[in-house]
Amino acid sequence: MTKWPTPSDSRWASRLFRQARKAPDAETARGFSYFASLFEPTGVAVKVTERTNIKNHPERTVTDDAPDILLSGMVAHVGFVDDVMPFVIPLSYHYDAITPAKIYLHGSVRSRAINLLATGVPVCVTVTLTEGLVYSRKAMNHSINYRSVVLFGKGREVVDEARKFDLFDKMVRRYFPGREVGKHYDAPPSADLGATALVEVDIEEWNAKARHGGPTGPDDDKPDAPGSAGVVDLRGV
Numbered sequence: 001m002t003k004w005p006t007p008s009d010s011r012w013a014s015r016l017f018r019q020a021r022k023a024p025d026a027e028t029a030r031g032f033s034y035f036a037s038l039f040e041p042t043g044v045a046v047k048v049t050e051r052t053n054i055k056n057h058p059e060r061t062v063t064d065d066a067p068d069i070l071l072s073g074m075v076a077h078v079g080f081v082d083d084v085m086p087f088v089i090p091l092s093y094h095y096d097a098i099t100p101a102k103i104y105l106h107g108s109v110r111s112r113a114i115n116l117l118a119t120g121v122p123v124c125v126t127v128t129l130t131e132g133l134v135y136s137r138k139a140m141n142h143s144i145n146y147r148s149v150v151l152f153g154k155g156r157e158v159v160d161e162a163r164k165f166d167l168f169d170k171m172v173r174r175y176f177p178g179r180e181v182g183k184h185y186d187a188p189p190s191a192d193l194g195a196t197a198l199v200e201v202d203i204e205e206w207n208a209k210a211r212h213g214g215p216t217g218p219d220d221d222k223p224d225a226p227g228s229a230g231v232v233d234l235r236g237v
Helices: 011-022 026-038 063-072 112-117 161-175 190-195
Strands: 076-082 085-091 102-108 122-135 143-157 196-211 230-233
Touching: 063 122, 063 143, 063 196, 076 102, 076 112, 085 102, 102 112, 102 143, 102 161, 112 196, 161 190, 161 196, 190 196
Parallel strands: none
Antiparallel strands: 076 085, 076 122, 102 196, 122 143, 122 230, 143 196
């Protein structure tokens, strides 16, 4: 009887990613990449703990929106401690709903931060979508409409060249929908892949929070009150 691979059989992912890179056209490559992603381990289920439980304005908790926020975000702020000194750096990233318990960070192989993250140090990543500027008739009621995610995890370096190629291709298409390697830009040679480090972070816990709506000052719903109130919509900007 034939033994078919199972989704936990991660060695098949590497084989299929290599086939994707050798594919004669972009459509075939995408097919191999898709099936490869099905055999990637997705890690433990992401959870909410006391550390990520939202205490200030708990009614704004939107945990189930975390994947959508990560898919929509452009910049991740990555926090870690190096020799007792805290650092927070902005990085572009990749996130894929097929592997929802992972986020990918990249940078130069000479980057001290990337090399440290690859060792598995605890990391905190935040992604925020600013959707509106809220102005009120009262100073303290000015605010921002936003959606945000805070997550914790640990990283490791992705060393398989075929897998790096596939993930970078997906990252380009996430930021630039419709662009295809081989059609709109040249595939990265091995030297470029070797010069760029890719860190896979297993997300151990997360939570998401959002504010929507207008100002909430005591006179903000009174059109005849002095001053002005409203929202500057930043969605789509």
